[in-house]
Amino acid sequence: MKTLFTPFRPLSAALFLTPALLATTSFSSEAQTRGTVSGSVAAAGAAVDFATVTLHRAADSTVVKTEFSDEKGVFRFEQAPAGRYLVSAAQVGFARAWSAGFDVAGGEVQVPVLRLAASAATQLKEVQVVGQKPQFERLADRTVVNVEGSTLAAGNTSLDVLRRSPGVTVDGNDNLALRGRQGLLVLIDGKRQPMSGTELADYLRALPADQLKSIELITNPPAKYDAQGGAGIIAINLKKDQKLGTNGSVNTSYGYGRYGKFTAGLSLNHRRQKLNLFGTYNFAERRNWNALTINREFYEYPDGVKTLVGRSFQDNNGVGHGRSHNWKLGLDYNLTERTTVGVVANGLALQTDSKGSNDSELYTAEGATTSRYQSDNIRDGNLPNVSANANFRHTFKDSLGLHELSADADYARYDSRRGQLLDTRFTFPTASADRLTVDQHNLLTIQSFKTDYTRPLSKTARLEAGGKISWVAADNDLDFRIPVTPGNVDVLKPDPLRSNRFRYDENIVAGYVNFNQTLPKWTLQAGLRGEQTNAVGKQDVVQPGKDPNFDRHYFQLFPSAAVKHTFSEQQETSLSLSRRIDRPSYGQLNPFRSYIDVTTYGEGRPELRPQTSYNVELTHTLAQKYSIGVSYAVTANPIVGTVQPAPEGGRVVVSTSQNLDSQYNYALTLTAPVELAKWWNVYNNAVFYYTRFVGDLAGTSLNAGRPAFNLSSNSTFVLGHDWKADLNASYDSKNRYAYFVSRPQGQVSVGVQKGLWHNKATLKLNATDVFFTNKNRSTVTFNNYVERFYQRYESRVVTLALSYRFGNDKVAPTKRRGGGAEDEKRRAGGN
Numbered sequence: 001m002k003t004l005f006t007p008f009r010p011l012s013a014a015l016f017l018t019p020a021l022l023a024t025t026s027f028s029s030e031a032q033t034r035g036t037v038s039g040s041v042a043a044a045g046a047a048v049d050f051a052t053v054t055l056h057r058a059a060d061s062t063v064v065k066t067e068f069s070d071e072k073g074v075f076r077f078e079q080a081p082a083g084r085y086l087v088s089a090a091q092v093g094f095a096r097a098w099s100a101g102f103d104v105a106g107g108e109v110q111v112p113v114l115r116l117a118a119s120a121a122t123q124l125k126e127v128q129v130v131g132q133k134p135q136f137e138r139l140a141d142r143t144v145v146n147v148e149g150s151t152l153a154a155g156n157t158s159l160d161v162l163r164r165s166p167g168v169t170v171d172g173n174d175n176l177a178l179r180g181r182q183g184l185l186v187l188i189d190g191k192r193q194p195m196s197g198t199e200l201a202d203y204l205r206a207l208p209a210d211q212l213k214s215i216e217l218i219t220n221p222p223a224k225y226d227a228q229g230g231a232g233i234i235a236i237n238l239k240k241d242q243k244l245g246t247n248g249s250v251n252t253s254y255g256y257g258r259y260g261k262f263t264a265g266l267s268l269n270h271r272r273q274k275l276n277l278f279g280t281y282n283f284a285e286r287r288n289w290n291a292l293t294i295n296r297e298f299y300e301y302p303d304g305v306k307t308l309v310g311r312s313f314q315d316n317n318g319v320g321h322g323r324s325h326n327w328k329l330g331l332d333y334n335l336t337e338r339t340t341v342g343v344v345a346n347g348l349a350l351q352t353d354s355k356g357s358n359d360s361e362l363y364t365a366e367g368a369t370t371s372r373y374q375s376d377n378i379r380d381g382n383l384p385n386v387s388a389n390a391n392f393r394h395t396f397k398d399s400l401g402l403h404e405l406s407a408d409a410d411y412a413r414y415d416s417r418r419g420q421l422l423d424t425r426f427t428f429p430t431a432s433a434d435r436l437t438v439d440q441h442n443l444l445t446i447q448s449f450k451t452d453y454t455r456p457l458s459k460t461a462r463l464e465a466g467g468k469i470s471w472v473a474a475d476n477d478l479d480f481r482i483p484v485t486p487g488n489v490d491v492l493k494p495d496p497l498r499s500n501r502f503r504y505d506e507n508i509v510a511g512y513v514n515f516n517q518t519l520p521k522w523t524l525q526a527g528l529r530g531e532q533t534n535a536v537g538k539q540d541v542v543q544p545g546k547d548p549n550f551d552r553h554y555f556q557l558f559p560s561a562a563v564k565h566t567f568s569e570q571q572e573t574s575l576s577l578s579r580r581i582d583r584p585s586y587g588q589l590n591p592f593r594s595y596i597d598v599t600t601y602g603e604g605r606p607e608l609r610p611q612t613s614y615n616v617e618l619t620h621t622l623a624q625k626y627s628i629g630v631s632y633a634v635t636a637n638p639i640v641g642t643v644q645p646a647p648e649g650g651r652v653v654v655s656t657s658q659n660l661d662s663q664y665n666y667a668l669t670l671t672a673p674v675e676l677a678k679w680w681n682v683y684n685n686a687v688f689y690y691t692r693f694v695g696d697l698a699g700t701s702l703n704a705g706r707p708a709f710n711l712s713s714n715s716t717f718v719l720g721h722d723w724k725a726d727l728n729a730s731y732d733s734k735n736r737y738a739y740f741v742s743r744p745q746g747q748v749s750v751g752v753q754k755g756l757w758h759n760k761a762t763l764k765l766n767a768t769d770v771f772f773t774n775k776n777r778s779t780v781t782f783n784n785y786v787e788r789f790y791q792r793y794e795s796r797v798v799t800l801a802l803s804y805r806f807g808n809d810k811v812a813p814t815k816r817r818g819g820g821a822e823d824e825k826r827r828a829g830g831n
Contacts, residue, residue, distance in 0.1 A: 035104040037077040039111030047073030058084040089114040106518035107459040136683040145215040151751030153209035154764035154801035166685035174201035180689040183582040185229025206324035223527025227558040230613035247807025255799030259287030274334040292316040297786040318356030352381040372428035387412035401456040416442040435489035464514040472506040523564040577616040584608040602655040627671040638663035640738040644698040660695025700782040708735035722755030747774040769795040
């Protein structure tokens with residue numbers, strides 16, 4: 001859902017219409033065959049430990065990865081994508097050393113010894129020159145948003161960062177979309193988040209952006225990933241500390257829009273020889289304002305003529321208050337040089353309360369008032385969530401290279417207790433009162449076990465295989481209470497027609513095999529994943545005209561394939577395809593009602609079916625950074641959100657999700673990172689897409705689509721004397737999503753930061769949505785109903801943040817943390 005965005009158009013045109021953007025070509029969209037780069041660093045005949053070793057693209061010296069040499073001076077880059085590279089090594093008191101250029105095409109590349117020469121003249125320079133990742137990177141099969149160190153992330157939430165990520169949009173119902181398509185799988189440190197819509201948005205609002213390392217936007221994942229997520233995967237990676245000894249950091253921030261927003265956190269890490277202990281704690285307290293204005297029109301069809309029968313107007317204002325305690329505690333232990341075990345536990349205790357006011361009037365077709373009422377909607381929530389992971393990793397080595405076996409066991413418990421008090425006062429045509437109270441308890445548990453194995457078949461071929469089994473149990477209990485007698489709001493009784501209990505059990509058994517082959521100038525990948533789904537749903541109260549229970553069992557195959565051809569160091573083209581699935585979320589299946597006012601409620605639908613999609617993408621890359629890509633996706637039974645007249649009539653409206661027949665999506669993606677000056681880098685991204693929907697809901701046939709586009713530009717300024725700045729701008733055009741048509745919207749955000757106390761501390765100041773233009777204006781149209789709404793939230797916020805690092809600065813060689821799922825992401829993305 002978008003909004004008009006006129007104030008920013010001159011600035012946005014200046015930012016986006018650069019020659020480099022017009023010259024863009026595309027990225028490779030499949031998981032490349034990867035190799036290993038290793039070597040050693042020495043000075044004056046002795047090994048240099050903890051030297052900073054950097055892997056660069058040969059074409060433009062862009063930083064790809066950074067590692068550190070061990071106590072023997074040895075370094076190693078795992079899973080480097082195919083291409084041509086350079087390696088450099090640096091250490092305080094020595095001049096930087098560079099290798100000659102070399103090619104990676106699978107297997108292992110041994111770099112000649114990098115010999116550092118002592119140089120007092122360069123000692124100070126080496127202290128000041130620090131590799132800085134760009135905020136946005138375009139890799140082979142994904143876009144990476146490097147959040148760590150970003151000025152614009154300070155004091156904000158993970159949802160705020162996602163809103164400013166290339167190609168990502170968030171509608172008025174908190175649904176995430178990528179390149180105009182909903183149906184995304186969200187992973188946090190490799191673990192699937194079993195939420196969608198508002199529940200997922202609440203979780204991301206409670207997760208401070210200061211905890212994030214990076215966000216990966218993966219549009220066409222390979223077979224090793226879960227098949228869930230037809231539009232792709234959003235993989236959120238949390239920060240990790242690799243320093244030796246005892247070290248940590250503290251951070252605090254305060255932001256203000258209409259209300260205050262405070263965060264504070266502490267991170268500790270202790271690493272000695274084989275053992276690594278780590279822990280984090282963050283607290284956040286935020287108040288947020290929101291407003292929603294709704295105009296509704298109701299129609300009938302007597303004698304086949306569309307006739308207006310009534311209108312209504314609603315003005316809603318609300319303030320939400322959230323307090324969250326977010327923690328992590330874990331350890332890694334190296335049993336041997338090749339075997340690592342680890343455990344980690346995460347917790348999020350989120351408490352919320354909100355108060356909303358609603359003023360409503362209902363009219364006849366001629367404009368005469370028929371009813372007037374005011375409502376107070378008071379809600380509270382207590383959501384203590386906890387998860388735990390135990391992981392194992394072992395590597396083997398033979399003449400063909402490294403084999404790897406990993407395993408993960410996961411357990412998560414999401415406990416949600418929500419209360420609601422809806423007080424309604426009717427002032428016309430007669431004075432009366434109504435009260436509704438709701439107590440809801442949702443308990444969701446998830447258990448899973450997965451294992452992955454990677455085996456080289458030759459110097460240029462690799463086989464990957466694995467399996468996963470998961471169990472989900474959801475128990476939802478809802479208790480409604482209403483007045484014993486109309487107008488008496490002091491004495492309430494249970495409402496057996498709306499009170500209910502819904503239990504959902506799901507078991508998924510999956511296995512995959514993936515083959516990679518590297519040939520001269522060619523890279524091939526093919527994979528197949530199979531998933532058996534068993535789902536059972538039961539509810540205590542039978543809704544009229546609905547089946548209260550369901551029992552579904554189905555097996556599906558999900559093939560994926562990719563081919564890449566390298567024409568030269570400067571140009572390569574790739575083609576990839578995959579089949580994916582989106583099962584309805586647990587919230588979408590839950591039949592419970594959630595009331596906004598006496599004429600508006602939301603509910604889930606147990607009869608929802610999964611949507612499946614076929615995706616194909618053709619991409620071309622120029623100079624290893626400019627890219628152009630075209631993609632096509634067709635989806636069967638797409639799950640779409642709707643706002644439509646409720647079955648009971650009486651000008652009551654329901655917000656829900658339903659299946660359409662099909663959805664077609666065509667997209668053109670352009671990417672252009674531009675260095676306008678040594679101190680000024682700009683990352684431009686443009687997505688042009690067309691989405692068409694076919695189906696029939698609420699007696700209204702739909703076969704419509706429209707072209708749309710999303711533009712984003714991020715400028716990073718390195719100003720010297722430890723000063724940096726960021727400028728982010730985005731614009732979404734008018735677009736259609738099923739029965740919704742949304743008007744344009746956009747935003748501009750700025751930030752500046754200063755390093756203090758020898759860069760031990762960082763002071764950041766940022767302002768989001770400076771011109772307060774990120775507003776949603778949308779229209780939903782059915783034959784018998786039209787709704788126009790205007791939605792605003794507290795998007796313009798100024799935040800001041802301070803962080804401080806303490807303890808040992810020596811960094812250990814990179815070790816794995818976070819389980820096999822995170823390691824799976826590393827192998828697939830090379831990040």
